Amino acid sequence: MTTRGQFNTKNPTIKRILKEASELANHASPDYHAEPLDDNLFEWHFTLRGPPAPSPYAGGLYHGRIILPAQYPLRPPSFRFVTPTGRFEVNREICLSISGHHEESWQPAWGIRTALVAIRSFMDTDAKGQVGGIDSTDAARRQMARESGAHRCAACGGRANAEIMREREELAREAEAAAEGEKRRDDEVPEELRLAYREDLAAREGEEGERAQAGSSASAGAGAGAASAAAAAAAGSLDGASTSAAPPATETGRAAPSGGSTTASAPATAQASTAPAELAPRAPPAAVPAPTRTTVPPAPALRQQQRPLDEGVPAWIDKAIYGVLGALAFMILRKFF
Structure with a gap:
């Protein structure tokens, strides 16, 4: 792997890619x-050995491409096999997903190594009519496995798949020898990791959205029907309770018979008073009084009572006033004449 100065090594995605490349090389x-x-850096080439026998892919050396998205490792890489x-x-582009649903569920803790191990382990699974899958015979798969080692890739320096894997085997043996015979730990595939095709993911997501929309509309309709039925049942129960709880009308205006019939009615009254309480009709629930409109009577108009002018005035006051006026008139006439 050569140094790539045209990339910003401070970018988290670039850092992650360089780290994985170094780890796979070492x-x-x-x-x-x-x-x-x-x-x-976003296009990788991989060489993969087929699963061990008795798999029909045993002995096969398959080559392919890896395309990393710009959001890696938040989104999974995609794979394409270039050898049959x-x-x-x-x-054909293959996408890794969680349980075959949404590729956004990819966990950033996984990497290219985990994805390669997953693809290798899933090669023995059946296509089951999946779009992009191939249902071939075991004989055809064994024939393809024998021919896969001679495939050469121009982007990988023109080396054949067999040459690439031979180099990796030698490096792996040297690493085990340097580790003093410590057995290499096999990589494990997470149980949640599954394979799916990108077209299938988009179609499945659309179907799930339609089913969710149909389910929400059906539940809304059922809820409205249940609410209306409950309201009708409540109204019916209130009408039945008011009808059954009304006590029977008693005739109080009937005239009492004369003579000995008065004494005969006394035991009947006593028997009626000692009847069991449970035979008496239950009191109807207190009905909520209907709101009445309260009208305020207009305030009475206040009449201004006029008192007589001469009420409470002594008679001599008038005479005194007249006398003063006459004296003034006399003085005025005397002055001028």
């Missing part, structure tokens, strides 16, 4: 190998 595996291109396998279509 910790070789005899079963797979992957490295980025010299001019593009008898299991996957050639140059």
Whole structure:
């Protein structure tokens, strides 16, 4: 792997890609190998050994491409096989997903090594009519496995798949010898990791959205019907309770018979008073009084009572006033005449 100065090494995605490339180069595996291109960190080429016998892919050496998204490792990488396998279509994009649903569920803790191990372990599974899957015979798959080692890739320096895996086997043996015979730990595939095709993921997501929309509309309609039925039942129960709880009308205006019939009615009254309480009709529930409209009577108009002018005035006051007026008139006339 050469130094790639055109990339910003401070970018988290670039850091992660360079770290995985270094880890795969320094910790070789005899079963797979992957490295980025010299001019593009987001395009990798991988070489994968088929599952061991009795798998029909045993002995096969398959080559393919890995495309990393710009959001890696938040989104999973995609894979394409460029050599025939008898299991996957050639140059058909494969997406890793969680339980075959949404690729956004990919866990960033996983990497290219985990994805390669997953693809290798899933090669023995059946296509089951999946779009992009191939249902081939075991004989055809064994024939493809024998011919896969001679495939050469121009982007990988023109080396054949057999040459690439032979180098990885030697590096893996040297690493085991340097570790003083410590057995190499096999990589494990997470149980949640599954394979799916990108077209299938989009179609399945659309079907799930339609089913969810149909289920929500059906539940809304059922809820409205249940609410209306409950309201009708409540109204019916209130009408029945008011009808059954009304006590029977008694005739109080009937005239009492004369003579000995008065004494005969006394035991009947006593018997009626000692009747069991449970035979008496239950009191109807207190009905909520209907709101009445309260009208305020207009305030009475206040009449201004006029008192007589001469009420409470002594008679001599008038005479005094007249006398003063006459004296003034006399003085005025005397002055001028």
